[in-house]
Amino acid sequence: MMKGKTLFVISAFVLFSCKTNPKAHNDLNYMQNIEQVAIEASAKNSNNTIQVGDQLVILVTAKDMDVVKPFNQNYSSSEIVQTNALAGGNTPNQGMVSVSGPTYIVDSKGDVDFPILGKINTTDKTLVEFKNEVRDRMTKFVINPTVSVRLVNFKVTVLGEVNRQGDYTIANGQATIMNALGLAGDLTMYGKRDNVLVIRTENGQVTHGKINLQDANFINSPYYNLRQGDAIIVSANNTKDLTAKQNPNTALYLTGISIAVTAVAVVISLFKK
Template structure:
């Protein structure tokens, strides 16, 4: 009898350990990263400028007096010496950004820039627009430095994450991993293999699913985020079950376990 009980206990222990190991693996990201090519992720990173975007444009040169007309008479030693216009994919939430002249893209995709007049941003990425502006500036300034960034790059993160909300990406570039990091990562109840991304671009709404456990994620068009993206993390079935349970269920089970143990001890004493 004792042998049977021990055997049942060992089987239960092995199944329990295997279940825990599988659960642990389910929480791991990018599990097959060594087998995935990453070349195509670069082409997805350059989103085009959209109507309503707020562009911060700062022109600098060796002689700052020469570029004053192009900066709307805006000048500050803090702005000139700062480097927050540098690239990179690490978002900074809550960090003060460097100020500068801001231009809002109108309904026709244009901005009204000093001296140069109306400039079209339609179907252009920030990099392409920056290069075009630099070329036009060379007619007026020797070796100008042109910095262009998006001031209102925001994404929304909802669902099974630790900190839901709207997040502003300071440098205007972010991957879905960066954004979820800002939200404190997924909770243990978040579905890591079924994350929905909703995107509005050029007036068209599209959506797609990504799997954080699959390294092919980096080749998805939804890996690099775009302005206004919404990320929705669904809950697992376990979350659904726990949400429907009585909050005192755990206490009841604990009490029942203690009661059963106490009865077993009493019966054992009487048998002696």
């Protein structure tokens, strides 16, 4: 009788040690209340303005390409800027996007020194607004010019409990926090989904915001649409903290106990025979 009680106690210990927490599984789900959330994200949050240090590829075309050559100085059609749209530094050459055209760097005053037209200020302008200004100025020299402006160094950083930490370059200059986390291979099971930190530096000002991925209302946050240079930091949850504090041999102990329970059960069954 005593052996039977001992076997029961040991078995119960092993079972409770391996028991999963249903709530923990629910904590891994994103946007749990999406059906109750009104999407109100404003267009202005998704329209990034050009920042100092941005690398712009500006290409001018027209029916007669000889006419626009002066506006594409020092440029050959063989020149190509490659940006990685789908992966960071640890997975090179995946999803490479080629962008062709002369490259300009926005200086410390927010200016772009453009051939013939001179300095054009980009402060507080989106890519579309800047493109329209360049095109309007060019109409004095060219009939029906076409201007293409691409931002090729839109970079965000993802750190912490994700599967692929690193810097990620977005080819089209537009990305949401979900895009960035997708590029980073999603959060690990240890990532804290209700407290993702976004650090932003814009026009010399550093701000930060926290995102709860479990609450679909984060779609309306000003940090949902990312800006140039944003850093996303995913903290570890309590499970990771507990795992880090546990004895690394715990799993071995539990395995040993499980084997011992099985052995005791076999011995008891033999004695009963």
